[in-house]
Amino acid sequence: MKKVLLIAIGLVLVGCAEKKPLTPEEQWHGYCVSVGNAARSITLDRQNGIEQKQAIEHAGKIEDETTRKFIFEIIEHVYALPVDQIKADPEAIRDQLKQKYTEQCVATPHDKLPSYKSF
Template identity: 85%
Template sequence: MMMKKVLLIALGLALVGCAEKKPLTPEEKWHGYCVSVGNAARSITLDRQNGIEQKQATEHAGKIEDKTTRKFIFEIIENVYAIPADQLKSDPEALREKLKQEYTDKCLATPHDKLPNYKLF
């Protein structure tokens, strides 16, 4: 009897897990994109803290084809590489999280009419 209950519970959980997910709304998609932009800001900051030169970051960003994404990334690179070195070292994790949140918020506040064609950062 106990085995049947366990089997039924497991089957129920499997069905719930396989349920079709609703398609994301345009606003949910934009939010996901903006979280990705924030993650890029965090990664670019980490690269700077690990000694990656601005030229190298700019060359890599130059491969981005989407106009909106490219604009965000070049702005992030410009701002991150303008931060004084001593500020990068004082609390590196806090700085990365601060910039991640700043750029996520900035992106969310940006007017948009369509979702950019982008790859997750």
């Protein structure tokens, strides 16, 4: 019984340990994962019949210029794809575009982390 209690206390203490701050590279990677998630969401919206005009209108509310640039590029690309390609294997195309835009973002030179909300 004492052994179980000690293990439980040890796990609690480990869980309470302070997390180390993220490096700028880790922060940028997290941002890029969010951009990839946005690509996946935009693709899902298109698959569900959301019009490009609505997507552009919504994206126009984004205040951060870097994020807005990525999102408008994604919208342009996703809505240029043929509908049959978007709907042939919906999950696969969403995952493919998420991966593409995450990688593209990671490879993009940057000076600072944009101000953004996770997607």
